[in-house]
Each structure stands twice: as structure tokens, then as C-alpha cells.
Amino acid sequence: MGMKDQLNPQGELSERVRTQFYIDGRWCDARSAERLELVSPITENVILTVPGGCAEDMSAAVDAARRAFDTGPWPRMAPSERAQVLRRIGQAIAVRQELFARVWTAQVGATIGFTTMFSSLIPGYYDYYASLADHYAFEDVRKTAQGHARVVREPVGACALILPWNAPLILLSQKLAAGLFAGCTFVVKPSPETPLDALILAECAEEAGLPPGVLNIVPAGREAGDALIRDPRIDKVSFTGSTDAGRHIGAVCASRIARCSLELGGKSAAIICEDADLQTALGTIVPFAMPFSGQICFSQTRVLVPQSRHDEILDAYVEAVGHIRLGDPWDTATTMGPLSMGRQRDRVLSYIEKGRGEGARLVKGGGTGGFNQGYFVEPTIFDRVTPDMVIAQEEIFGPVVSILTYSNEEEAVAIANNSQFGLSGTVFSKDVGRAESIARRVRTGNISINGLQIDPSVPFGGFKQSGIGREGGVEGLEVFLEPKAIYFPA
Ligand code: NAD
Numbered sequence: 001m002g003m004k005d006q007l008n009p010q011g012e013l014s015e016r017v018r019t020q021f022y023i024d025g026r027w028c029d030a031r032s033a034e035r036l037e038l039v040s041p042i043t044e045n046v047i048l049t050v051p052g053g054c055a056e057d058m059s060a061a062v063d064a065a066r067r068a069f070d071t072g073p074w075p076r077m078a079p080s081e082r083a084q085v086l087r088r089i090g091q092a093i094a095v096r097q098e099l100f101a102r103v104w105t106a107q108v109g110a111t112i113g114f115t116t117m118f119s120s121l122i123p124g125y126y127d128y129y130a131s132l133a134d135h136y137a138f139e140d141v142r143k144t145a146q147g148h149a150r151v152v153r154e155p156v157g158a159c160a161l162i163l164p165w166n167a168p169l170i171l172l173s174q175k176l177a178a179g180l181f182a183g184c185t186f187v188v189k190p191s192p193e194t195p196l197d198a199l200i201l202a203e204c205a206e207e208a209g210l211p212p213g214v215l216n217i218v219p220a221g222r223e224a225g226d227a228l229i230r231d232p233r234i235d236k237v238s239f240t241g242s243t244d245a246g247r248h249i250g251a252v253c254a255s256r257i258a259r260c261s262l263e264l265g266g267k268s269a270a271i272i273c274e275d276a277d278l279q280t281a282l283g284t285i286v287p288f289a290m291p292f293s294g295q296i297c298f299s300q301t302r303v304l305v306p307q308s309r310h311d312e313i314l315d316a317y318v319e320a321v322g323h324i325r326l327g328d329p330w331d332t333a334t335t336m337g338p339l340s341m342g343r344q345r346d347r348v349l350s351y352i353e354k355g356r357g358e359g360a361r362l363v364k365g366g367g368t369g370g371f372n373q374g375y376f377v378e379p380t381i382f383d384r385v386t387p388d389m390v391i392a393q394e395e396i397f398g399p400v401v402s403i404l405t406y407s408n409e410e411e412a413v414a415i416a417n418n419s420q421f422g423l424s425g426t427v428f429s430k431d432v433g434r435a436e437s438i439a440r441r442v443r444t445g446n447i448s449i450n451g452l453q454i455d456p457s458v459p460f461g462g463f464k465q466s467g468i469g470r471e472g473g474v475e476g477l478e479v480f481l482e483p484k485a486i487y488f489p490a
Contacts, residue, residue: 025212041109068213090126157235195219261469266423348398422463
């Protein structure tokens with residue numbers, strides 16, 4: 001196929017990003033011989049080997065974050081001063097937008113078009129939280145029976161941010177921009193498959209003048225991550241990843257009453273109403289059912305169609321998916337790249353087998369697309385899926401969509417709600433009022449009408465096992481704040 005890895009780590013990344021951690025405002029060497037291999041999803045070659053953190057590295061990072069919180073300037077600065085640093089971080093990211101897109105594509109195989117578009121949105125998170133300096137009330141006064149109380153919202157403390165591999169810089173920035181504005185300090189543990197983005201971000205933070213110790217970055221696997229979440233000097237853990245790991249992290253935090261927010265998996269439903277405009281619906285669902293090979297938490301992986309329009313919608317959907325071009329993510333004409341890892345590909349193929357075994361009808365895809373290298377899986381559509389099938393219940397995290405039919409609105413809502421998850425969703429109808437009434441009945445954290453939107457000013461997060469807490473908006477700031485009440489006499 002002639003696909004080549006196009007990132008040149010030696011030429012495009014600084015030596016410190018390739019070889020060191022960022023702790024206490026300094027670039028430092030790893031304390032163990034632990035190494036992380038970055039494997040290309042298109043050639044299956046190791047493109048770079050970087051140090052992996054051990055428990056001692058984590059401990060040094062925690063120490064720096066703790067000191068920066070307890071005695072450093074950051075939590076004590078005025079929000080408007082912190083906002084200026086945030087804006088400068090956003091600018092430094094914008095300058096490196098192309099590099100961030102390239103690094104993202106190289107590590108996980110998302111198409112360069114996708115990573116370029118989404119990288120351009122990242123400075124928006126820093127700008128949005130900086131803009132809150134103009135109107136967010138960190139304090140308010142309340143009259144009490146004997147006088148008054150001042151309610152002060154203080155930063156929650158030294159925080160651990162634990163990140164998955166799929167969209168590393170966006171997911172980090174959603175947390176970090178809010179928490180920095182709040183006045184917190186951080187130890188960031190990027191996923192072992194995608195260590196580079198956060199380390200380049202450290203260069204941006206340095207350039208922006210973030211004080212030492214506020215942001216510490218140690219890429220590592222689970223063991224060192226576990227030491228981090230158990231460390232009593234960490235006040236709060238904010239995690240994005242799988243529901244299984246989230247359950248474990250939530251339990252560890254509960255055992256020591258550490259604050260914890262969790263952004264977990266999803267199995268979101270797109271409800272196409274009888275009167276929906278099919279072009280609008282498919283224009284949204286096709287890219288968002290399987291963006292980035294379906295490895296996005298808010299993928300619309302269950303498509304609910306009315307019985308009366310089933311054949312028409314299925315035909316149109318299969319035809320639209322037929323235009324997806326699977327191939328080299330570095331080629332700008334490609335619309336879907338490989339899965340990110342060998343283990344992801346195997347997992348997705350096993351779900352496809354499961355779907356066949358439980359009697360769903362495979363109408364498109366299902367294979368590896370004839371590639372002789374790379375972790376490719378074709379865009380795959382199952383029809384005649386029933387709500388209790390495994391492929392309708394579990395998060396596959398691959399380019400696999402299930403079509404389910406319903407006979408009336410109540411049934412559509414019931415199917416959408418027949419899930420352990422509740423992260424995203426969409427409703428398509430020419431009658432926006434009707435779509436809103438359906439949207440209000442779906443138990444999910446985010447739902448869009450006749451499209452799919454996500455905005456830094458609006459909370460994002462899950463109902464049920466999709467998570468606890470929110471990112472984005474004032475809600476995403478408040479998970480990094482602790483209210484303190486100071487009572488004054490009359
Ligand atoms: P994962 O849960 O395997 O790993 C996520 C991170 O947690 C990694 O950094 C990993 O090293 C770390 N980790 C795992 N166990 C740990 C432990 N015991 N202690 C400390 N750290 C630990 O998830 P993944 O495969 O990297 O990501 C895919 C998942 O993320 C999917 O389920 C997806 O839906 C979810 N996700 C959710 C959102 C959201 O906003 N809700 C966004 C993106 C991805």
C-alpha cells in the first residue's frame with residue numbers, strides 16, 4: 001500500500017519532549033529505565049521510544065504540585081492575572097497547531113483532516129475560561145440569621161489528571177483550562193500510547209510564564225497512575241477513559257475521600273423521527289457515528305429509525321457510508337484511518353463476530369479492508385439489532401454502528417434509555433418542539449437537535465455510568481473549586 005510514517009520525531013520535536021519529563025518547571029530525566037514504545041497504527045513500526053514514569057517520578061511530580069499549591073503564587077493570584085496566562089497558553093498552542101495535529105495523527109492514526117480541524121478548537125478552551133474572569137463570581141455574600149456569610153470559592157488543590165489516548169490534547173485542555181483558571185496545580189498522566197501532546201503543551205505553558213510546579217507531566221502506564229491516585233497529597237482526581245478504569249479510580253478516591261470526576265464511555269443514540277430530513281440526519285450521523293474510526297466517546301453508535309422508513313433510511317445510510325474513504329490518515333483525501341492499536345482492532349473484530357453470532361444482519365463492512373499492514377477495520381453497519389444485544393449495549397469504540405427500529409416515540413425513548421450509559425445523543429425531526437420533547441426524556445448528559453454540537457461554554461459529561469461531574473462551562477470550573485463559608489457577626 002506504500003503507507004509511510006510522516007512524523008519526523010528528531011526533526012519536529014525538541015529533545016526534551018522526546019527524552020524527559022516536566023516537573024517543577026524543569027525538564028528532568030526519568031528515575032527508572034521504564035520505556036514507552038509508540039507504535040504507528042499504519043506501519044506497525046515503533047516510531048519513537050520515550051521514558052515512562054514510575055512511582056518515584058509521580059511522587060516527585062506530586063511534591064512539586066503540592067508545594068506550588070501550598071506556597072506558590074498561582075492559587076493566590078487574581079483570576080484576571082491567571083486569565084492572562086491562560087490566554088498566552090492558548091496562543092502558544094495556536095502557533096503549534098500543525099505540530100499538534102501531526103503528533104496526534106502519528107500516534108493514533110486519526111486522519112490529518114480530523115486532527116487539524118479539532119486542534120484548531122483547542123485554544124478556545126483556554127480563551128473561554130479566561131473570559132470568565134470578567135463575570136464569574138468567586139465570592140458572594142448571603143444574609144444570615146445573625147449577620148452575614150461570605151461564600152468564597154477556593155481552588156480544590158493539587159489535582160491528578162489522567163487521560164486516554166484518543167484525543168489527548170483536547171481532553172487534557174478541557175480539564176486543565178478550567179482547573180488552571182480555578183487556581184489549582186496539576187500532575188498530568190497522559191496515556192502511555194500518547195505521551196507527546198502533553199509534553200509539547202508543557203513547552204507552551206513555559207512560554208506563557210506559568211509558575212514552576214503548577215503543571216507537571218509524567219507519561220506512564222497504569223501502575224504509576226495507580227500510585228498517583230492513591231497519593232494522599234493529591235486532593236482531586238479528574239479522569240477520562242473507560243468505565244472499568246473509572247470505576248476503580250472512583251473507588252480508590254472514595255476510600256480516601258478525595259474529590260473525583262469521571263468522564264467515561266458512551267453508547268449514544270441518534271433518534272431519527274418519522275418527519276426527519278434525511279440529508280440533515282445522515283450529514284450528522286455518518287461523520288459522528290464513526291469519526292476517527294469510532295474512537296470518540298460521543299459517537300452516535302445506535303441509530304434508531306422508525307419502522308415506516310426503515311428501508312429508505314438503511315439504503316441511504318449504506319450508500320453514504322460507501323463514500324467513506326478508508327486508508328492512509330496522512331492523505332488529505334482519506335476520511336477514515338486505522339484503529340489506534342492492534343488490541344483495539346482485535347477488540348472491534350471480536351465485537352463484529354459477536355454481532356453476527358447474536359443474529360444481527362451485517363449489511364456493510366465487517367472486515368479489515370484488504371490492508372496488509374496497519375490496524376484497519378472497515379466502516380461496519382449492523383441492521384436488525386435488538387436493544388438487548390451485546391453490540392447494542394457495550395461500547396465497541398470502533399467503526400461499528402447498530403441500526404434499531406422502533407414503532408412509536410415512546411418506544412424510541414425507551415430504546416435510547418435502555419443503556420448503562422448516558423453521554424451524548426441526537427434527535428432529528430422537522431418539528432423542533434417535538435425533538436425537544438424527546439430530548440428532554442432521554443437520560444443523557446448532552447443531546448443535540450438536527451446536528452451535533454459541543455461548545456466550551458456548555459457542560460459536557462455523562463449520566464449513569466458515563467461519568468460523574470462535568471467539563472466545559474461554569475459547571476466544568478466548579479468541579480475544581482471548593483466553596484468555603486466565612487460567617488461574620490452582625
Ligand atoms: P483506559 O480507561 O484504558 O485508560 C485511560 C487512562 O487511565 C490511561 O492513561 C491509563 O493509563 C489510565 N489508567 C487505567 N487504569 C488506571 C489505574 N488503575 N490507575 C490510574 N490510571 C489508570 O481508557 P482508554 O482505552 O485510554 O480510552 C478509551 C475510553 O475512554 C473509552 O471508553 C471512551 O469512551 C473513554 N472516553 C471518554 C470521554 C468522555 O469525555 N466521556 C472522552 C474520551 C474517551
